[in-house]
Amino acid sequence: MERTIAGKSIAVNEEGYLTDFKQWDKSIADVLASEAEISLTPRHWEILGYLQNEYRNEVPLSIRKIGKSGVVDIKEFYQLFPKAPLKTATKIAGIPKPASCI
Amino acid sequence: MKHLVILGAGTAGTMMANHLNHHLKKPEWEISIVDEREEHHYQPGYLFLPFDIYSPEDIVKHIEEFIPKGVNLVKGKIDKVLPKENKVKMTGGNELNYDLLIVATGAKIAPEEIEGMKGSEWQKSVFDFYTFEGSLALRNKLRDWEGGKLVVHITEMPIKCPVAPLEFAFLADSYFKHKHMRDKVEITYVTPLSGAFTKPKATEALEHLLQEKHINIESDFAIEHVDNEAKEIVDYGGRAIPFDILVTVPTNKGDEVMARSGMGDDLNYVPTHKATLQSKEYTNVFVLGDASNIPASKAGSVAHFEAEILTENILRFVKGEPLKEEFDGHANCFIETGNGKALLIDFNYTHEPVEGTFPFAGVGPLRLLKESRMNHLGKLAFRWIYWNVLLKGTHIPFVSATMSESGKKYN
Known part of the structure; x- marks a missing residue:
């Protein structure tokens, strides 16, 4: 489905995750962040950049891996993106919601 | 003579020994299976032990009973695998050389990963049911517990x-009802996922059941520590959930031997090609069951389906033929829902569990994603099937290794 974010028509899935990372830009991140009641600081951008890089390198994301990445510890990750940080941060970063292993 | 070595005589390893024993025969091949344990446990039974549905005798047998004649059972602890030298080093210095290696070392709980989990309340008010000891300690605790927050x-x-943790919650509801004390017990289900399960349709059905049974759900909970004094679990966001009894499923990890051998990922699971079950790093190493990192359920049914496909692939590998990319992540699980009923789910890498009939399209007799007594009987019958059919590597009639889409209601 399509929705308009920051004046652009963007492809998203039912949960609101971008389905085409190429459509992502910083203005989209700002809108998605404010919908999650987060205002993005340089530290947020650093982590979003890290997540996008992992996505480009096809590294599966998990809270555990992020905690051991040296980029951010889990406690701070929660402070920056409260409640469900990995789900919120990936949505703002324009990358798919990490598949939980089953 | 060529050597095939299987590491681990649990569900997956034992099934492979039985399969391959029919195909790779002496004098060309010698098959060895390595394990340090004396007992083979029917792990699904750990779920029933706390509720006095099964007793220890139902779930423990000797490892030897299930290893076919003609296969060497090597008892001992593995020090490490040297995959570049095609060697397994045993503690004490013995070495096993192999031409082909099958890793089936499984997964186990690692409560030490979370601060305070294995603390002063461990097996007093904090329990696991993924080990025999944990499950038994929990049974003894529940027998004379007077109620509170579970x-x-x-x-x-x-x-x-x-x-399994969902089944535990359902069975607990049923257990306390039968003891006429359900009103004294508050049951809360706490998960790191955003809902009861990982797949949307099954989540919907399962959340409905939780609600019906008055089980609270707390989702998106990433635990940071267990507070043994306040008796609560606390997540990274500061959310605290109090308990009188905590039944936790600790972090699961692959065997330490994979870490020592440099063959595991950050959780000691071996990187494995998800359709062929060949190790991503070493062509003469294959991995099945819980030991691999493939995105399929870690369950006996998965190991069973993998074993059928892996047997074919090993025979192809031996003949120098290309491997078949056939494994589709097929899993088939009964979910006990209490009061003598169960659900059944059947799914793979690409198809989530949906409603329908199994194994015969339109007929059943088992119903998918719906509670029924027949499904429960299926689950109980499964213990017999496990000991007498599954471990022996016998094909289960009408249930194929790859998932069938017929009889299922996809949109």
């Missing part, structure tokens, strides 16, 4: 049998 908790994914 918290059923998953630490992080992936875990063995991802539906």
Whole structure:
């Protein structure tokens, strides 16, 4: 489905995750962040950049891996993106919601 | 003579020994299977032990009973695998050389991963039911517990049998009802996932059941520590959930031997090609069951389906033929829902569990994603099937290794 974010028509899935990372830009991140009641600081951008890089390198994301990445510890990750940080941060970063292993 | 070595005589390894024993024969091949344990446990039974549905005798047998004649059972502890030298080093210095290696070392709980989990309340008010000892200690605790807050908790994914904690919550509801004390027990289900399960349609059905049974759900909970004094679990966001009994599924990890051998990922699971079950790093190493990192359920049914496909692939590998990319992540799980009923789910890498009939399209007799007594009988019958059919590597009639889409209601 399509929705308009920051004046652009963007492809998203039912949960609101971008389905085409190429459509992502910083203005989209700002809108998605404010919908999650987060205002993005340089530290947020650093982590979003890290997540996008992992996505480009096809590294599966998990809270555990992020905690051991040296980029951010889990406690701070929660402070920056409260409640469900990995789900919120990936949505703002324009990358798919990490598949939980089953 | 060529050597095939299987590491681990649990569900997956034992099935492979039985399969391959028919195909790779002496004098060309010698098959060895390595394990340090004396006993083979029917792990699904750990779920029933706390509720006095099964007793220890139902779930423990000798390892030897299931290893076919003609296969060497090597008892001992593995020090490490030297995959570049095609060697397994045993503690004490013995070495096993191999031409082909099958890794089936499984997964186990690692409560030490979370601060305070294995603390002063361990097996007093904090329990696991993924080990025989844990499950038995919990049985003894529940037998004369007078009620309070029961918290059923998953630490992080992936875990063995991802539906087991839900089943535990359902069976607890049923158990306390039968003891006429359900009103004295508050049951809360705490999960790191955003809902009861990982797949949307099954989540919907399962959340409905939780509600019906008055089980609270707390989702998106990533535990940071267990507070043994206040008796609560606390997540990274500061959310605290109090308990009188905590039944937790600790972090699951692959065997330490994979870490020592440099063959595991950050959770000691071996990187494995998900359709061929060949190790991503070493062509003469294959991995099945819980030991691999493939995105399929860590469950006996998965190991069973993998074993059928892996047997074919090993025979192809031996003949120098290309491997078949056939494994589709097929899993088939009964979910006990209490009061003598169960659900059945059947799914793979690409198809989530949906409603329908199984194994015969339109007929059943088992119903998918719906509670029924027949499904429960199926689950109980499964213990017999496990000991007498599954471990022996006999094909289960009408249930194919790859998932069938017929009889299922996809949109």
